[in-house]
Amino acid sequence: ALLALAGWFAVRHAPVAAGAAPGAGGLGAAGTPAGEPAAVPGRTPAETMGLLEVDPLEIELGYGLLRLAEGPAGGELMTRIALCRKQIAVELGVVLPLVRVRDNVQLPPHGYAIRLRGTEIARGELRLDGFLAMEAPGGTDPGLQGVPTREPAFGLPALWIAASDKARAELAGYTVVDPATVLATHFSELCKRHAADILSREECKALIDLVRQRQPSLVDELIPALLSTGQVQKVLANLLREGVSVRNLTVILEALADAAPQSKDADFLTERARTALGREITRDLGPGRIAVLTVDPELEARLTEAAAGSAAAVLDAPALHNLKRSLQQGSALLAGRGRSAAVLTTPACRPVFRRLIERSFPQVRVVSTAELVGDVEVESVGRVTC
Numbered sequence: 001a002l003l004a005l006a007g008w009f010a011v012r013h014a015p016v017a018a019g020a021a022p023g024a025g026g027l028g029a030a031g032t033p034a035g036e037p038a039a040v041p042g043r044t045p046a047e048t049m050g051l052l053e054v055d056p057l058e059i060e061l062g063y064g065l066l067r068l069a070e071g072p073a074g075g076e077l078m079t080r081i082a083l084c085r086k087q088i089a090v091e092l093g094v095v096l097p098l099v100r101v102r103d104n105v106q107l108p109p110h111g112y113a114i115r116l117r118g119t120e121i122a123r124g125e126l127r128l129d130g131f132l133a134m135e136a137p138g139g140t141d142p143g144l145q146g147v148p149t150r151e152p153a154f155g156l157p158a159l160w161i162a163a164s165d166k167a168r169a170e171l172a173g174y175t176v177v178d179p180a181t182v183l184a185t186h187f188s189e190l191c192k193r194h195a196a197d198i199l200s201r202e203e204c205k206a207l208i209d210l211v212r213q214r215q216p217s218l219v220d221e222l223i224p225a226l227l228s229t230g231q232v233q234k235v236l237a238n239l240l241r242e243g244v245s246v247r248n249l250t251v252i253l254e255a256l257a258d259a260a261p262q263s264k265d266a267d268f269l270t271e272r273a274r275t276a277l278g279r280e281i282t283r284d285l286g287p288g289r290i291a292v293l294t295v296d297p298e299l300e301a302r303l304t305e306a307a308a309g310s311a312a313a314v315l316d317a318p319a320l321h322n323l324k325r326s327l328q329q330g331s332a333l334l335a336g337r338g339r340s341a342a343v344l345t346t347p348a349c350r351p352v353f354r355r356l357i358e359r360s361f362p363q364v365r366v367v368s369t370a371e372l373v374g375d376v377e378v379e380s381v382g383r384v385t386c
Contacts, residue, residue: 054118056097056198059187064109065126068180069101077101080184087188092240093247094195095203099187112183114190116197122190124152126179127160133174134158144169152182153189193362196237204233211249222253226260231269238270242354243284243365244277251276267351271368275347278373285342285367289377292344292367293330295353296385299323300345303352315356319386324360330382331364342367343384 059077061069069075078101085096107113113123133144134156146159161169161176169176177185191198208229212219223229235256236246246252255276259269274281282290295303306314315323331341342365345353350368357364372378 055100055115056117056200057099057191058115058118059099059101059183060104060107060113060115061101062107062109062111063103063105065112065128065179066103067128068126068183076180077183080180081187084184084188084191088191088195090247092192092195092245093207093249094199094240095206096191096198097200097203114187116190116194121194122152122186124183124186125149126182128179130160130162131166131169131176131178132158132182133161133165133169133176135174144172144174152186192243196241199233199237199240201229201233204236205229207236207246207249208232208253211253215250218250218253218257222257222260227256227264227269231264231266232256234266235269235273238266239273239277241358244274245280248277248280271347271351274368275370278371281367281371282373282376285365286339289379290342290372291334291337291339291379291381292342293327293334293382293384294380295343295345295349296383299384299386300349303356304346304348307348307352315386320356323384323386324357326384326386327357327361327364330384331361333382337381341365344369344372344378344380 059081067075068077081099081101085099089095104113107123108125110127111123111125113120115121127147130146132149132151133146134151135158144159144161144165146161146165149158149160150156151158166176208219208223223232232253235252239246239252252273255273256269259272263269285292302315327341327343330343334341341361341363343353344367347368347370350366354366357366
């Protein structure tokens, strides 16, 4: 009886393993079942302080998905995440912090959740015994049998199909991906969308230090004499929020060094940085002729007055509703031509117009005439009015 009691006591009070970052070769517990407390936390002040730490990026897995992260090098998922970090560094110029992967018994067995600084920003489900098939435009329907779903990153209609149907689906023009790729793609797109929130002061300082190694005089002229690291971070976050890469940080810092003596306002500095990055912005709008929506001159004048502080020029609710409806119709015209939505306006109007639409139309690019570089041909396919 004493041996049985001692064994029960040892099992009940066994410690729970800590979470592991990529490459650590393990998973951490995200929680314990109700009524089964883990090792008593907070025995020492250091342990208590450890409970306050929030990881920048986390991926939580249901127990049915744990084998995605198992293996000598952290599993297939860790390999995909490492590739995502390299891709985002090349595309946006931001180095993602280490991603913590852990199990969570509160999730469905085949569910996963992605967290940004402790807050869940997305979740989904995977089927490890199949593949996700998405029909490509112009593909033929081979009568595939599967479970209807939505591709989590872009919301496209898709099917979970059996492994035996993979070859037939690919021949029919479907895009077929494995579960680890589905999760990694979802994670990558979320990181791009939230890059402005991921960029912290510490990561901003690390990027500035890279430029300091090559051009110390530029950084010494700007920081801290003209701007602080926090002010530079706000400008970089504004650029990332609109999908503008900050990889060419030298050009951005040079623009800030020229503009900071005039004003330290983050919006003003952002516009000057965008103008300096005009070549990259023009290239991202697409090759050849650029198809855009233009802004009605009367609306442009009102927004320019609003930027100057005129309360009478602020749009009321009906005018704002009409603007959004007009923008939605214009975006549909561009989508019909296979182009992404873009609005061209004046430099003074651009930041105000962007703030008006950023919540309802986060994917719409708003560019100013000062950002178009070279002999680019612009075609207006519609006009945004209110």
